[in-house]
Amino acid sequence: MKTMAIETTLTPAPLGTNPFDDDHLREECGVFGIYGSPDATAHTALGLHALQHRGQEAAGITAFDGEEFHTKRVLGQVADNFTSQGVIDSLPGHTAIGHVRYSTTGETVLRNCQPLFAEFASGGFAVAHNGNLTNAMHLRRSLVSRGSIFQSTSDTEVIIHLIATSHFRTLLDRVVDALRQVEGAYSLVSLTREGLIGVRDPLGVRPLVLGKLDGAYILCSETCALDIIGADYVRDVEPGEVIVITENGIESQNPFPEQSPRPCVFEHVYFARPDSFLDGQSVYEVRKRIGAELAKENPVEADVVVPVPDSGTPAAIGYAQASGLPFELGIIRNHYVGRTFIEPSDQIRHFGVKLKHNANRWHLDGRRVILVDDSIVRGTTSMKIVTMMREAGAREVHMRIASPPTAHSCFYGVDTPERAKLLAAKMDVESMCQHIGADSLAFLSINGLYRAAGQGDGRKTAKPAFCDACFTGDYPTFLTDLQEQEEKQSQLSLIANTGG
DSSP: OOOEEEEEEEEOOOOSSSSTSSSBBBBEEEEEESSSSSTTHHHHHHHHTTTGOOOOOOEEEEESSSSSSEEEEEEEEEEHSSOOOHHHHTOOSEEEEEEEESSSSSOOOOOSSSSEEEOOOOOOEEEEEEEEEEEEEEEHHHHHHHHHHHOOOOOOOHHHHHHEEEEEEESHHHHHHHHTTEEEEEEEEEESSSSSEEEETTTOOSSSSEETTEEEEEEEEEEHHHHHHHHTEEEEEEETTTEEEEETTEEEEEOOOOOOOOBBBBBBISSSSTEEETTTTHHHHHHHHEEEEEEEESOOSEEEEEEEETTTHHHHHHHHHHHHHOOOOOEOOTTTOOOOOSOOOOHHTTTTHHHHEEEGGGGGTTOOOEEEESSOOOSHHHHHHHHHHHTTTTSEEEEESSSOOOOSOOOOSSSSOOOGGHHHHOOOOHHHHHHHTEEEEEEEOHHHHHHHHOOOOHHHHHHHHSBBBHHOOOOSOOOHHHHEEEEEEEHHHHHHTTOO
């Protein structure tokens, strides 16, 4: 039976990324897949809506109706593009996959939106990927030299070409063969004529969970996407596990060499939704424990604990409970600035923080304030919020950060600035404190973070339980593309210096 792919492009909606907030690490991506439901597309749209925090720049859904693959990919948010009955009806089928994206590799253009689709000899294949490949450029150059033609700048397309050029017979074997050649982090869901395939990288850097709803099986990035459609959580997909869901049920295999898992610890700090569960732990409770550890490690005499909303709120609650200080919403967040309603000129950017946050003066005037936030990246927002506290009458402002200093770039699917732009890579804590204008500044220790995340003995240097490279510089995989780039720059520098 011949399969066909029908793609409809929707008029792009305004982007959802907040242009005024450049002091947080950007979310990665979110994936969702469902097999065996008459409402597959509607459930996928709802699941993606629950995962919207993982990427606001683009969204897409591919469904299969038994004969044809149907795809819609858009720039913009899920709620702006996948809510009408007409759109849902244009994506028929009992199985579907979806993706929300924040660009980590590749430009923010429609051709880089996912799911990506390819027509193999064995039939259609759609894939949605969360993560980043650290040897994508190396593989891409090799594939191009052998005749591959790329349609996007996304590293996900490298996986498609590796599958297409594999010499293995079955599609599943070709998928595994392709993934054995890549480095980095990935959780992916793929759609074929036969069913749904889900894979989590051997280190488990990126999350993936399995759920069930009235006989239908679901693979998605977080449990909150199961909650929104009333599905039951079954279990986390294991690192290195390949799950195949067809009309015959579920099959599981672990075809990769066994490695010690290194899930991303920043999922617990910031990325995951507080109502999700990661590896059996409540994200909300972990963040409260992070705040409690922060209070034990870095106490200070003060009158009130104030979170930087929304990401600092659970940690601030934990800090307040452990320190015995009152918790107050000293900053009120405007939730309606996620989209650009006016052009962000230089004059408007000056007001950027006030468009998103406003001081609750009643709880700040004359008080010694402890501000709790999840991280400091460039330091721009922290500086503006400290100034805002003082303008609201705060007598002292003490900044407490619910993670260690972010001193290294992430290469596993998180859009971090280059290392030279990370404040912690340029300054020590005392200098950072002076830079943002606080009376004191302190970060959670790496051991405190590990204890809060369920590792009672802290971080074991020889065998860390998490990927914490953004804090420690200890990258759990090869960084082939980075190494080749540095070697090329070194060679160019040598040529320039010798006049060659």
